[in-house]
Amino acid sequence: MRIYSASSEETLRARQLLKDWTGDGFLTKEQYQRLEQETVSDLRTTNIFLRLVLFVFTLISISAAAGLFFAVSGPPEQAIGVFFLIFAAVCYAAAEFAVSQARLYRYGVEEALAACSVGFLSAGILFAFFTGSPYSPKLESLVPAAGAVFSLWIWRRFGLWYAFLAAMMFVVFLPGYWTSSHSAQHLIVAGFYATGLICVAAVRTRHRFDYLDDTYSLVEAFLWLGIYLAMNLKLSPSDLPAQWWSGTRATPEFARPFYWTTWVLIWCLPPIVLTRGIRQKDRFVIAVGAIVSILTFVSNKPYLGWPRHTWDPIILGILLTGVAVFIRRWLARGPSGIRHGFTAARLSAKDKDWMNAGSAVFGLLTPQSITPAAQTGSKDFRFGGGASGGGGATGDF
Amino acid sequence: MYDVHGPKNEDFMTILARLQRWKEQGAISAEQHAHLASLSRGEPFSLFLELNLLLYVGVLAFVAGLGWTVSTWSQQLGDVVILTVLSGFLAACSWYCFSRAPVWSPVETPAPSPIFDYVLYLGSLVWCVELAYLENRFHVLSGQWDLYLLVSAGLFFFLAYRFDNRFVLSLALSSLAGWFGLKISHWPTHQDAEYRQYALLYCVLVGVGGAILQHRSLKPHFFGTYLNIVANVLFLALLSGVFDRQGYGLWFFALLIACTASLAWGLTRRQFAFVAYAAVYGYVGVSSIFLRSVNDNTAVMSYFVFTAIAMLVLLVKIARRFGRPA
Numbered sequence: 001m002r003i004y005s006a007s008s009e010e011t012l013r014a015r016q017l018l019k020d021w022t023g024d025g026f027l028t029k030e031q032y033q034r035l036e037q038e039t040v041s042d043l044r045t046t047n048i049f050l051r052l053v054l055f056v057f058t059l060i061s062i063s064a065a066a067g068l069f070f071a072v073s074g075p076p077e078q079a080i081g082v083f084f085l086i087f088a089a090v091c092y093a094a095a096e097f098a099v100s101q102a103r104l105y106r107y108g109v110e111e112a113l114a115a116c117s118v119g120f121l122s123a124g125i126l127f128a129f130f131t132g133s134p135y136s137p138k139l140e141s142l143v144p145a146a147g148a149v150f151s152l153w154i155w156r157r158f159g160l161w162y163a164f165l166a167a168m169m170f171v172v173f174l175p176g177y178w179t180s181s182h183s184a185q186h187l188i189v190a191g192f193y194a195t196g197l198i199c200v201a202a203v204r205t206r207h208r209f210d211y212l213d214d215t216y217s218l219v220e221a222f223l224w225l226g227i228y229l230a231m232n233l234k235l236s237p238s239d240l241p242a243q244w245w246s247g248t249r250a251t252p253e254f255a256r257p258f259y260w261t262t263w264v265l266i267w268c269l270p271p272i273v274l275t276r277g278i279r280q281k282d283r284f285v286i287a288v289g290a291i292v293s294i295l296t297f298v299s300n301k302p303y304l305g306w307p308r309h310t311w312d313p314i315i316l317g318i319l320l321t322g323v324a325v326f327i328r329r330w331l332a333r334g335p336s337g338i339r340h341g342f343t344a345a346r347l348s349a350k351d352k353d354w355m356n357a358g359s360a361v362f363g364l365l366t367p368q369s370i371t372p373a374a375q376t377g378s379k380d381f382r383f384g385g386g387a388s389g390g391g392g393a394t395g396d397f
Numbered sequence: 398m399y400d401v402h403g404p405k406n407e408d409f410m411t412i413l414a415r416l417q418r419w420k421e422q423g424a425i426s427a428e429q430h431a432h433l434a435s436l437s438r439g440e441p442f443s444l445f446l447e448l449n450l451l452l453y454v455g456v457l458a459f460v461a462g463l464g465w466t467v468s469t470w471s472q473q474l475g476d477v478v479i480l481t482v483l484s485g486f487l488a489a490c491s492w493y494c495f496s497r498a499p500v501w502s503p504v505e506t507p508a509p510s511p512i513f514d515y516v517l518y519l520g521s522l523v524w525c526v527e528l529a530y531l532e533n534r535f536h537v538l539s540g541q542w543d544l545y546l547l548v549s550a551g552l553f554f555f556l557a558y559r560f561d562n563r564f565v566l567s568l569a570l571s572s573l574a575g576w577f578g579l580k581i582s583h584w585p586t587h588q589d590a591e592y593r594q595y596a597l598l599y600c601v602l603v604g605v606g607g608a609i610l611q612h613r614s615l616k617p618h619f620f621g622t623y624l625n626i627v628a629n630v631l632f633l634a635l636l637s638g639v640f641d642r643q644g645y646g647l648w649f650f651a652l653l654i655a656c657t658a659s660l661a662w663g664l665t666r667r668q669f670a671f672v673a674y675a676a677v678y679g680y681v682g683v684s685s686i687f688l689r690s691v692n693d694n695t696a697v698m699s700y701f702v703f704t705a706i707a708m709l710v711l712l713v714k715i716a717r718r719f720g721r722p723a
Contacts (some may be wrong), residue, residue: 007408014412017437026433027425034424038415046716049669053676054716057708064701071695107716109709209438210411281442290451310466317459321515324451327444328511343441344448344511351445356563359514360622362453363567 003099003157006211008043012105013211015039023349043105054108062091062116081128088120095158114154118166122147141177144170161218168193168226183258190230197223221284224273228292231265234299263303266296281341294320412437452515460522467530476534483527490520498560505618506561518564521553546576558616566619570626574599589637596634600627621668628671631655632678639682642689652682664719672715680708 018039022032046054066087075083095113104110126143130136148170155163175188200223204216229235233254254262270293277285297316301308331337331344346352410418413434420430435441463486467479493516497509508514528545531537538544553569556562577595607623610616635655638648656679663671684704691697 005409007410010409010411014410014415017412021433021436026429026436031425035419038419044717047669049673050712050716053673054709054712056677057680057705057712060701061705061709064698064705068695068698068702071698109713209413281439283447286444286447290447294454310469311462313458313462313465315462317455317457317462320451320455320458321512322455324448324455325512328448331444338441341439341441343443344445345443346445347436347441347443351443354446355449356618358450358453359563360567360625363518363564364571364626 001156002159003096004043004105004159008041008105009159009211011039011041012043012045015041020348020350024347042103044103044107045105046107051106051108051111055112056108058109058112059116062112066120077127077131081124081126081131084120084124084127086124088117088124091117091120099158110158111160114158114160114163115166118147118151118154118163121150122170137177141174144173144177148174155219159215161215164219165222168222182253183255186230186233186262190227193223193226193230197227217280217282217284220282221288224269224276224285225288225292228266228269228273228288228295231262231269232295232299233259233262234302235295266292266299266303270296278342448511452512453518456515456519456522460519460526463523464526464529467526471530471534479530480527483523483530486523487520487527490516490523494520494556494560501559503613503615505616508561513560514562514564517556517560517562518568521556521565521568524552525549543576546572550576557619561616563619563622566622570603570622573603574626574630589641593634593638596630600631600634603627604631625670628659628674632659632674636678636682636685639685645686649682649686652679656682664715667719669719672719676708676712680704 015036018027018032018035021027022029027035066084069083069087070080091113095110095117098104098107098110098113102110122143125146126140129142130140148167151163151167151170154160155167171192172189174192175185178188179185197220200216200220204213204220207213207216270289273285273292274289276282277287277289294316297319301312328344331339331342333339334343337343337345416425416430416434416437419425420427425433463483467474467483471479494513497513499506499509528549532542532545550569550572553565553572557566557569577599578592603623604627607620607627611620611623632652632655635648635652639645639652641648656675659671659675663669663673663675684700688697688700691700
């Protein structure tokens with residue numbers, strides 16, 4: 001099913017690990033040069049920046065080509081959908097060709113082609129079968145369903161993680177066609193994700209130490225996050241703007257048992273996810289566990305209908321830093337700084353690179369992210385609202 | 398459907414199997430094998446990144462709450478309480494950093510403790526909150542409030558270089574950019590032209606400053622941060638000039654020079670972010686020149702089809718020659 005052979009992908013992984021280990025000083029340059037000969041892959045890769053730029057320009061060229069076709073030929077409305085479907089087929093075939101003939105691997109070009117094929121397919125089905133015909137919600141659910149299935153196929157075939165994310169997003173739109181009950185919609189979405197989670201959990205045990213482990217890890221993390229977001233009624237898009245800051249009680253459309261069951265669930269899920277991540281030593285699942293824990297703290301007051309206080313973020317900040325410091329110290333006090341197979345120490349130079357890049361970017365973003373909304377009564381004065389910075393100044397007192 | 402390499406799993410070998418083979422071949426020692434195999438199995442599993450991220454989010458949430466509380470409750474709490482609390486935080490952070498900092502060194506210095514960088518960052522952000530409060534309540538500089546940004550930038554530069562902290566360096570650079578940017582608001586007209594001039598001045602100042610500091614080997618590892626910020630500000634300023642309806646020729650010429658320089662720098666130093674900057678900003682600038690008088694949809698689409706494909710060909714050639722994963 002996968003377009004790349006297992007040996008090619010595993011070889012690429014081994015090559016990357018060799019490079020990392022040499023950078024960390026675990027292997028000598030001579031050893032690296034010798035072992036590198038055994039990890040030669042015929043797949044063509046590139047670095048992240050060129051990958052991104054290649055993705056963008058492929059996307060531009062495909063979109064412009066489609067636009068040009070419609071501008072020149074001006075097809076009748078009924079034919080637009082058919083042409084979209086043809087574009088989808090052409091893009092998909094081109095993606096397959098780019099991999100099988102040009103041996104592209106995470107190169108941007110084949111990724112954009114695959115991504116466009118999903119977009120064209122969804123648009124094609126919508127235009128070909130439903131434009132001009134009477135509205136039939138059950139039938140129109142074929143559009144997101146086809147998008148989800150094809151995205152899943154792209155994920156399986158090309159191993160592109162964001163195709164799985166796209167499939168999850170298509171699933172969000174599905175229940176809206178089937179039922180008007182918001183509770184049922186939440187349950188259906190969560191049910192889909194839970195089914196996916198069971199499948200992934202069953203499959204990934206066979207790939208614990210090979211190249212697919214990271215892929216399944218990321219997908220499992222997405223599914224846990226998806227289940228949590230589907231269950232947290234205070235984070236669903238329809239509720240978010242109105243209720244977030246006002247702290248009002250639940251919208252009346254949710255039955256009380258359902259509402260309070262979801263409240264219990266948002267408290268149960270974080271420890272389950274964290275436990276699973278820690279037991280599996282799974283970085284992505286641990287990260288999602290931490291994220292949903294924070295989201296639970298943040299959304300608890302709106303759930304209970306309690307008013308928010310300005311000092312809530314202070315308490316959250318103290319809690320997070322306290323937990324981080326406690327875990328770090330607890331791990332550091334273990335023999336050789338290790339407890340239960342975990343350490344707070346940096347083991348890879350890559351972690352340092354991530355930290356350096358992250359601290360520079362986060363440092364730039366902070367002034368915008370912590371500046372509070374404008375206060376009433378002092379409109380004539382703003383501090384830190386510069387067009388290109390602000391230095392973190394939090395004005396508007 | 399077919400697979401690229403014929404039968405599945407023909408030469409499949411996990412990294413653990415490879416390590417075993419390399420040990421048997423004598424390519425790696427038994428100790429290396431044991432160490433690398435345990436790393437491959439995630440033993441031990443490092444939580445370094447996660448704990449740092451938790452600390453960062455914690456500091457950010459704390460300061461956001463502090464700013465929100467101070468701005469909301471300033472009248473009820475009173476100036477004395479607020480300034481005492483903020484100054485207390487500032488003093489505690491300063492004491493912690495100055496008392497624990499190692500002797501200054503011009504080269505990269507590791508933080509003396511895992512939380513050191515975050516305490517310094519917390520202190521820097523609290524400084525911003527306190528300054529904003531002071532000026533808003535007491536109008537010390539009576540309208541010349543952008544000078545606070547300049548003072549803050551100077552302080553942050555000092556702290557970044559004293560304690561070797563990239564968070565604070567980014568704060569310094571963004572404060573300085575804010576100072577340049579905020580100056581413009583004093584001019585009611587021709588803001589774009591003024592903005593460009595100040596942006597270019599900012600680029601020259603930061604770029605030259607960063608280069609001098611790197612040349613003198615003063616925290617040379619900071620140079621990448623300077624360069625990335627300067628490149629983006631410069632390209633945005635030049636693009637805003639190119640987008641002008643009149644007198645854009647010089648800006649366009651400057652954009653082409655900047656793109657060439659960025660491309661050359663990226664390729665020679667193998668810093669492919671600069672290749673990406675040159676490709677994206679250059680394409681946007683050139684496209685705006687070519688398309689500004691074109692109203693025909695077909696011509697516009699044709700332009701994008703051909704130029705995007707041309708860019709793809711060029712970038713693939715670059716990627717083949719230079720762009721293997723670093």
